[in-house]
Amino acid sequence: MAEISVEGSGQFFACARSDTLLAGGLRAGLGMPYECTAGACGTCKFELLEGDVEVLWDDAPGLSTRDRAKNRKLACQCRPLTDCRIKMRFDEACRPLANPCNQTAMLIATNDITHDIREFRFATGTTATFLPGQFATLQLPGVRGTRAYSMSNLPNDEGEWHFQVRRVHGGSASNALFDQLRVGDQITLDGPFGMAFLREGSARDVVCIAGGSGLAPMVSIARSMASTGQLASRRLHFFYGARTQRDVCGEALLESLPGFGERIRFYSSVSSTKEQEDPCWSGRVGFIHEYVAEVVGANPHGHDYYMAGPPPMIQAVLDTLQKLHKVDKSQIYFDRFF
Ligand code: FES
Numbered sequence: 001m002a003e004i005s006v007e008g009s010g011q012f013f014a015c016a017r018s019d020t021l022l023a024g025g026l027r028a029g030l031g032m033p034y035e036c037t038a039g040a041c042g043t044c045k046f047e048l049l050e051g052d053v054e055v056l057w058d059d060a061p062g063l064s065t066r067d068r069a070k071n072r073k074l075a076c077q078c079r080p081l082t083d084c085r086i087k088m089r090f091d092e093a094c095r096p097l098a099n100p101c102n103q104t105a106m107l108i109a110t111n112d113i114t115h116d117i118r119e120f121r122f123a124t125g126t127t128a129t130f131l132p133g134q135f136a137t138l139q140l141p142g143v144r145g146t147r148a149y150s151m152s153n154l155p156n157d158e159g160e161w162h163f164q165v166r167r168v169h170g171g172s173a174s175n176a177l178f179d180q181l182r183v184g185d186q187i188t189l190d191g192p193f194g195m196a197f198l199r200e201g202s203a204r205d206v207v208c209i210a211g212g213s214g215l216a217p218m219v220s221i222a223r224s225m226a227s228t229g230q231l232a233s234r235r236l237h238f239f240y241g242a243r244t245q246r247d248v249c250g251e252a253l254l255e256s257l258p259g260f261g262e263r264i265r266f267y268s269s270v271s272s273t274k275e276q277e278d279p280c281w282s283g284r285v286g287f288i289h290e291y292v293a294e295v296v297g298a299n300p301h302g303h304d305y306y307m308a309g310p311p312p313m314i315q316a317v318l319d320t321l322q323k324l325h326k327v328d329k330s331q332i333y334f335d336r337f338f
Pocket residue numbers: 033034035036037038039040041042043044045062074075076077
């Protein structure tokens with residue numbers, strides 16, 4: 001263990017040498033700022049004032065040349081080699097409600113959702129504690145580093161963590177999951193992480209917007225609203241933006257929820273130009289952010305927005321909600337992945 005003291009805050013925490021500073025701080029229940037946990041967003045920057053760290057990814061895009069010149073580092077990409085003194089601003093909003101835990105998980109089942117999205121169900125020996133909308137990181141055999149995937153199920157005493165993963169062409173992690181991992185195999189699972197979890201205290205209706213493998217956290221939010229009685233007072237508009245007709249998914253996972261069709265409405269749209277010429281597709285064609293704008297139309301401020309999916313989709317929705325409709329950012333929840 002290394003002792004990490006945080007300049008100016010009076011805080012310090014013990015960090016395992018095998019943990020990143022970010023994971024160590026969050027395990028200690030501290031409000032370490034972060035988004036991606038993967039070196040890309042730059043949110044977890046800190047200054048190393050004393051001590052030595054192992055940098056896991058030298059060229060991580062979360063740091064600019066200026067950052068590097070100022071000896072700034074990324075807490076999600078540094079492991080302590082010695083005790084350290086660091087400078088970092090804590091963010092109370094990032095204080096974990098459930099401290100992340102690193103544990104062994106066994107693959108217990110798989111289930112195909114579309115031609116390229118598959119659900120992987122893992123079980124650990126302890127209660128699965130997380131909030132709907134959060135994610136965990138998986139360490140997969142033969143894959144360098146970890147990958148973040150969101151849970152699609154609800155917290156449970158059985159210790160089950162379900163992930164819906166899209167196969168990425170040439171992606172080592174998704175290929176390891178799809179092609180190598182067999183039921184009974186074990187991996188390392190760390191979590192929960194993420195700030196885009198369902199806020200149950202709000203009275204506003206909810207809009208969930210998913211694209212690609214962003215389906216899972218939105219399904220978890222829908223399941224939570226249905227199981228906790230939230231749908232009695234709040235409606236849910238669930239959007240799925242797909243590239244082509246065969247990529248459309250989500251509706252079958254929601255149909256069994258009480259209130260589907262009345263309190264839960266499902267909307268999908270395909271964006272591919274080719275699909276516009278496909279006579280089999282009778283649904284909507286166009287970008288999902290345009291569909292969202294149309295549905296929330298007269299009352300964009302009366303909703304909370306949760307989204308997960310490809311960065312261009314996230315940006316287009318943000319532009320629509322914030323620039324066009326002036327929706328306050330406190331009503332929009334997403335974790336930024338790159
Ligand atoms: Fe560390 Fe995103 S770069 S959390």
